[in-house]
Amino acid sequence: MPYLEVDDLHVGYGQIAALKGVSLSVEKGQLVTLVGANGAGKTTLLRTISGLLRPSRGSVNFDGQRIDAMEAHKIAGTGLVQVPEGRRIFGRLTVSENLELGAFTRNDKAEIMADKERMMTVFPRLKERFRQLAGTLSGGEQQMVATARALMARPKALLMDEPTMGLSPIMVEQVFDTIQTIHAQGVTILLVEQNALMALSVADYGYVLESGHIVLEGQGDALVDDERVRHAYLG
Amino acid sequence: MSIAILKAPSVSVASVDVARTLRMGLLLGGVGVYLAAVGILAMFNERWIIVGLLTLGYGVLGLVYLVAGMISARRGAGLMTALASGILSGAIAGLTVSVLGLVIGPFSLQSVFTQLNGKLADSLALGLAPLSGLLVMLGIGAVCGAIGAILRFTPLTVRRPLVIAALVTVTAGLFQELIQIMLQDGPLTPVQDLIYEWEGLTAQGAAIVFVVAFILALIGVQISRRRARAAAAKANADSGQSLTKMGMIFLVLVLLPLMGGNYIGQVLLLVGLYILMGMGLNLEVGLAGLLDLGFVGFFAVGAYVTALLTANHPMAILHLNFWVAMPIAVLASVVVGVLFGIPVLGVRGDYLAVATMGLGEIVRVLVVSDAAKPLLGGPLGITQVPKPAIFGYGLTTPIQLYYLTLVASLVAGLIAWRLEGSRLGRAWMALRDDEDVAAALGIDRIECKLLAYGLGAAFAGLAGSIFAVMLASVYPSSFQLVVSINVLALIIVGGMGSLPGVAIGSLVLIGLPELLREFGEYRYLFYGVALIFMMQFRPEGLMPSKVRKRELHAAMGETSEPAVPTARAA
Numbered sequence: 081m082p083y084l085e086v087d088d089l090h091v092g093y094g095q096i097a098a099l100k101g102v103s104l105s106v107e108k109g110q111l112v113t114l115v116g117a118n119g120a121g122k123t124t125l126l127r128t129i130s131g132l133l134r135p136s137r138g139s140v141n142f143d144g145q146r147i148d149a150m151e152a153h154k155i156a157g158t159g160l161v162q163v164p165e166g167r168r169i170f171g172r173l174t175v176s177e178n179l180e181l182g183a184f185t186r187n188d189k190a191e192i193m194a195d196k197e198r199m200m201t202v203f204p205r206l207k208e209r210f211r212q213l214a215g216t217l218s219g220g221e222q223q224m225v226a227t228a229r230a231l232m233a234r235p236k237a238l239l240m241d242e243p244t245m246g247l248s249p250i251m252v253e254q255v256f257d258t259i260q261t262i263h264a265q266g267v268t269i270l271l272v273e274q275n276a277l278m279a280l281s282v283a284d285y286g287y288v289l290e291s292g293h294i295v296l297e298g299q300g301d302a303l304v305d306d307e308r309v310r311h312a313y314l315g
Numbered sequence: 316m317s318i319a320i321l322k323a324p325s326v327s328v329a330s331v332d333v334a335r336t337l338r339m340g341l342l343l344g345g346v347g348v349y350l351a352a353v354g355i356l357a358m359f360n361e362r363w364i365i366v367g368l369l370t371l372g373y374g375v376l377g378l379v380y381l382v383a384g385m386i387s388a389r390r391g392a393g394l395m396t397a398l399a400s401g402i403l404s405g406a407i408a409g410l411t412v413s414v415l416g417l418v419i420g421p422f423s424l425q426s427v428f429t430q431l432n433g434k435l436a437d438s439l440a441l442g443l444a445p446l447s448g449l450l451v452m453l454g455i456g457a458v459c460g461a462i463g464a465i466l467r468f469t470p471l472t473v474r475r476p477l478v479i480a481a482l483v484t485v486t487a488g489l490f491q492e493l494i495q496i497m498l499q500d501g502p503l504t505p506v507q508d509l510i511y512e513w514e515g516l517t518a519q520g521a522a523i524v525f526v527v528a529f530i531l532a533l534i535g536v537q538i539s540r541r542r543a544r545a546a547a548a549k550a551n552a553d554s555g556q557s558l559t560k561m562g563m564i565f566l567v568l569v570l571l572p573l574m575g576g577n578y579i580g581q582v583l584l585l586v587g588l589y590i591l592m593g594m595g596l597n598l599e600v601g602l603a604g605l606l607d608l609g610f611v612g613f614f615a616v617g618a619y620v621t622a623l624l625t626a627n628h629p630m631a632i633l634h635l636n637f638w639v640a641m642p643i644a645v646l647a648s649v650v651v652g653v654l655f656g657i658p659v660l661g662v663r664g665d666y667l668a669v670a671t672m673g674l675g676e677i678v679r680v681l682v683v684s685d686a687a688k689p690l691l692g693g694p695l696g697i698t699q700v701p702k703p704a705i706f707g708y709g710l711t712t713p714i715q716l717y718y719l720t721l722v723a724s725l726v727a728g729l730i731a732w733r734l735e736g737s738r739l740g741r742a743w744m745a746l747r748d749d750e751d752v753a754a755a756l757g758i759d760r761i762e763c764k765l766l767a768y769g770l771g772a773a774f775a776g777l778a779g780s781i782f783a784v785m786l787a788s789v790y791p792s793s794f795q796l797v798v799s800i801n802v803l804a805l806i807i808v809g810g811m812g813s814l815p816g817v818a819i820g821s822l823v824l825i826g827l828p829e830l831l832r833e834f835g836e837y838r839y840l841f842y843g844v845a846l847i848f849m850m851q852f853r854p855e856g857l858m859p860s861k862v863r864k865r866e867l868h869a870a871m872g873e874t875s876e877p878a879v880p881t882a883r884a885a
Contacts, residue, residue, distance in 0.1 A: 130755050156757035164755065170748040181745050184738075185757035233756065 081144065083108040083268055084129075084160070084237055089138035089148075091121075091128050098124040100292040101138070106237070106270050106285075111263045113300065115276040115309075116289035122272045123165050125289070126241050129270075130162040131155040143236060157185050159236030163243060167226040171215025175206055178214050178225050182232030192232070199228040202261070220251035227258060237268035244275050256282060280304045331400045336387045340404035340460075343383035344411025347376055351415060351439065354430035355837055360438055363515030364488030372438070374485065376412065380456040383408040384463025397464045405460015406453050413449040416440050472540070476532035483528035488516045490830065497574040560858065561815045568721060568818070572714045580714035582829040584785060587720030588778045589825045592802045593809070593817035594724070594731045595774025600803065601812035601860075602740055603767035604747025606668040608799045609675025612655065613648045613772035615682065615794040617779025620644035622697040622789045630692050637703035641780045648776025649769045651678075656768035660761060663750070675799055682791040696790035700783050713785070720781055727774050728814055734770070735814075743767060801825065808849055810856025819857045 082105035091099040098121045106112045116122050127133045129140055131152035140148040142160050150158075170178050179199060183192045200207040203224040209217055214225050223243055230238055240259070244252040256278055263269055263282075273279035280286045283300035288309060296308060303309050350356045359372035384401030392400075415431075416439025418424065424431040440448025466474055487494060491511060498507035510520025568587075572580040592614060599605045624633045624640035635643075659670045682691050691697065702711045703719070710716055734740050742763050745753040754760050783789050801824065809820025824842070831838045849857075 132751055132755065151759070152751075152754035153757045153759045156755055162755045164752055168749050168752045170745055170752075172748055173744060177741065177744075181741060181753075181756055181758075184742065184745075229756070 081141075082106060083110075083143060084270065085139075085141045086125070086129065087139050087141075089125070089128060089140065090136045091124050091133055092136055098292055099128070099135075102289070102292070102294055103138075104287050104294060104297070106268060108268055109266055110284045111259070111269045111271065111282065112285045112287070113271040113273055113279040113283035114287045114289055115273055115279055118274070119291075120289040121292045122289055123241055126162060126165075126239050126270075126272055129155075130160065130239060156233065159233070160239065161230045161233045161235035161237070162239040163226050163230045163241060165241035166245065167219070167222045169214040169217075169222050169225045169229065171213065173214060174211050175209050175214050175217070175225055176211060178229050179232050182229035183234075185233055195232055195234070199231065202231075202258070203228055220247050220254065223247065223251070223255060224258075227255075227262075231262065231267075235267060237270065238262065240269060240271045242272055242274060244273065244278075252278070276309065277304060280309070330392060330396050331403065332389075332392075333403075336400040336404045337407060339387040340383050340407025341411060343379050343386075343404070344408035347379045347408060347412040348415050350375065350379070351412065351435060352428045352431060353837075353840075355840070357430055357432075357435050357438070358834065358837065362489070364485055365518055365521045366512045366515040368518055368521075371485075371489065377455065377459050379412075380405040380408050380459035381463040381466070383456075384460030385467050386463075387460075388464035388467045390467060394468055397467060398461055401460040401462075401464025401467075402457045403460070405463065406457040408460070409452045409454075409456020410449070412456075413439060413452040416452075417445055417449065472536055473533075475536050476529050479532040480525045480529035483532075484516070484521055484525045487524050488521070491515050493575060493579065493830070496576060564815055564818050565725075572717055577713055580712065580717050582826055584713050584717040584720055585829060586821045586826045587717055587724055588782055588785075589802060589805060589821040590724050590818050591720065591727055591778035591781075592775050592798075593806050593821055594727050594814065595771040595778075596802045597806050597812065597814070597817055598731060598734065598743070598774070599767050599771040601806060602735065602747065603743035603764065605764065605767055606664070607671045607768075607771070608668050608796070608803065609655065609671035609673070609678070610771070610775055610802055611794050611796065611798040612675040612678035613652055613775035614779040614782065614798060615678050615791075616648045616651045616772075617644045617776030618783040618789045618793070619682070619691060619697070619779075620647045620776075621780040621783040622700045623691075625700055625784075626697050626788075627699040627701060628692075628697050630690065630697050637701070637780075637784060641703075641777070644780040645773050645776040648772040648779070652769040652772025653765050655772070656765045660764055672796065672799070675796065679791055679794050679796075682794070691791075694791060696788055698788040700787050700789070702784055702787070710784075716781065716785055723777055723781065724818075727777065731774075732814055735812075739763065739766060804846060808846065808856060810859035813856065813858055813860035816856050816858040816860065823857065 084106040086102060086104050089099050089102045090097065102121070102125060104112070104114070114122055114125070124133065128135050128148070129142075131147065131150055131154070135148055138148070139146055142155075142158060145158060147155050147158065147160070156162075170181065173181070176196070179196050180192065183195065186192055200210070205221055206224055206228060209221060214222065217225065227240075227243065243255050243259070247255065252275065259269065259271065260282055271279055271283065276288075280300045280303050286298060286300045286303045287294050288296035288303070296303065296306065298306070347356075356372045356375070359375055360370045362371040363369070364371055364374055384405040387404035388397035388401040390397065416436045419431045419436040419439075420433065439452070441451055442448070443451060466477070469477070487510070491514065495507055495511055498504065498511075510516055510523055512520075516524065568583070572583050592610065595613070596607060596610050599607045599610075621637070621640050621644045622628075623631055624635045624643060625631065625637055627634065633640075655671075655674055659667055659674070662670045681687055683694055685693070687693070702709055702716075704710060710719055742753065742758045745756065745758055746760060746763055750760060782793070786793070805820035805824045806817055807820070808824055809816030809818070823845075828838045828842060831841075834841075
């Protein structure tokens with residue numbers, strides 16, 4: 081049984097269907113990416129997996145548990161943690177406080193402190209910004225805070241929603257480096273990206289979402305070379 | 316006379332922005348005319364600040380001219396130019412006000428504005444013949460305008476003590492009655508004789524107060540500057556400073572009623588009750604970001620439950636001791652708070668304010684309704700709520716009840732302070748900033764919100780309980796929407812999320828209007844003006860919390876590097 085499995089998921093906003101029967105699976109330790117254009121339903125899928133939206137049909141299973149009817153905060157408790165789209169850090173709190181909130185589901189104070197120190201080595205830039213309000217950071221730094229905040233939960237799996245959105249090309253490179261580092265440490269990742277070429281080239285497996293349907297799937301490098309993907313997303 | 320001054324520095328006069336200066340003069344003159352037309356001036360003229368020399372009314376007019384001078388003097392233009400525009404604009408303002416005095420009689424303005432009568436016209440002419448009155452007023456305007464312009468050029472280290480000293484002097488004059496009571500019959504009687512006459516400061520008294528206040532403020536500004544510099548070097552000095560501030564506020568709160576007698580005690584008792592409520596609402600609004608305009612409902616529950624459990628009244632269901640009834644009342648408020656929170660769980664922001672306002676009104680309407688009349692007494696309320704006693708020692712006077720409130724506030728403050736730094740406090744802040752993300756991080760939204768409503772309500776319930784024994788009765792008319800608004804206003808003015816701010820906000824917004832009762836309805840006018848100015852010039856509140864201060868510095872401080880869009884990334 082896959083680690084994270086989405087089966088025949090239907091989600092709608094009122095009358096408008098955003099996901100029309102999406103199925104995908106992520107094996108433990110894999111880096112899987114979901115690419116697709118604006119409005120394809122990528123964010124809807126992630127929000128449904130993390131419990132912020134309710135599906136009208138279908139199921140989501142994680143680590144042997146069915147989670148599609150669970151409340152969002154309980155899903156976070158199972159170790160499935162989201163890095164939300166547009167970063168959405170707590171701008172009025174400091175970087176340090178943001179990180180502490182990431183560890184909200186944990187109770188091991190000493191370990192939390194140690195993890196905070198560890199984040200400073202993963203993201204050296206944050207060390208200088210530690211006591212600063214997160215809202216005053218640059219876009220790239222805010223992405224680091226959002227990622228570090230999610231890692232503070234010691235997640236079993238990460239859901240990353242467009243982590244490179246609005247970042248400069250250099251920062252995009254850095255974000256992908258970070259994703260690969262995290263992945264190398266054994267964290268399962270479902271990465272949603274508009275930046276299809278880069279996402280597919282680092283992923284073990286990829287899905288292409290188009291207006292609520294999965295239209296293509298396959299090994300990451302195979303999809304990069306796929307004529308249809310090239311045509312649709314890479315121009 | 317102003318014309319002569321204007322002519323002297325002919326070079327700089329040429330660079331005066333005449334149109335702007337005229338506009339400012341007329342604008343502030345308009346403020347003066349308004350103050351006269353609504354009757355504030357006439358009322359203020361009955362009050363001496365310095366006996367025989369300066370009434371409050373003329374003081375306010377002088378301030379208006381001074382502001383005219385201050386805002387039309389521009390720093391970039393050089394001292395002489397600024398001085399010229401200050402004088403011109405002050406004179407224009409003075410002229411505008413004088414002209415009002417001249418036209419009151421001929422145009423029988425009194426039929427439109429009842430306050431514009433012969434007496435006012437007389438006072439606007441400073442009791443002189445019309446034309447000479449106008450000239451003197453013009454001169455006063457010019458002088459005040461000049462002072463305003465010079466103030467603009469005074470360094471902050473001097474300007475601030477000057478303003479503080481002026482404020483202290485006016486306060487000493489305005490509250491002469493209270494201060495005289497405090498000074499009377501004690502070791503301080505000689506001080507009283509030195510600076511006061513029967514209805515205000517003496518001229519020498521005003522001078523003494525001004526000079527002493529100025530020197531003290533000068534020292535104070537220097538010390539706080541040095542400390543700010545030290546704090547900048549050392550990151551954590553902030554907490555020590557706010558502790559000192561809190562200690563000072565506390566000392567004032569303990570000693571004031573001892574010196575001021577029962578009237579001050581009564582006012583402070585009310586202030587204390589609002590402090591309690593402010594701390595409760597601060598948990599909801601300041602920390603959890605739940606804008607609640609129905610807060611008065613919890614206050615009402617605390618008061619009614621206390622009355623029902625203790626009163627010597629046919630409506631009362633039990634005749635318990637206050638100390639037993641009070642915790643029950645607090646608990647009842649918590650329950651109501653949680654019940655109150657349930658229907659509005661999914662409501663956010665502005666909509667939440669409206670929804671909670673409705674809930675608060677429901678509480679009040681239920682209490683006055685015929686259905687609840689046999690239980691709660693309807694508009695007649697419940698009377699004969701007995702005063703509490705400690706070890707047989709009755710807490711009957713306002714001062715004694717005030718100390719009860721003070722102790723309650725301290726305990727509540729301690730709880731609120733601990734909550735702020737707790738896991739729950741941090742969860743509230745996360746919820747306030749971004750509800751979805753908070754949930755995705757594992758924060759239980761429902762639990763946190765209901766806890767915020769319940770704990771916030773506990774503080775209001777405690778206040779309500781003391782309120783019931785203070786009045787010895789409860790009536791539905793005490794629980795109007797305006798109570799909720801006042802509590803919200805005081806935490807905003809004090810500084811959202813700051814506990815000492817709650818105390819300061821309550822003293823300023825609840826205490827001062829009570830002390831200024833003799834000005835009747837007008838005090839609400841000042842209340843409004845003060846709120847507007849506050850939000851314009853010090854939106855973080857009088858005593859902001861560390862977080863808010865940080866936000867302000869963030870806004871002014873370094874700008875983050877702009878994010879470059881990834882147009883060409885793929």
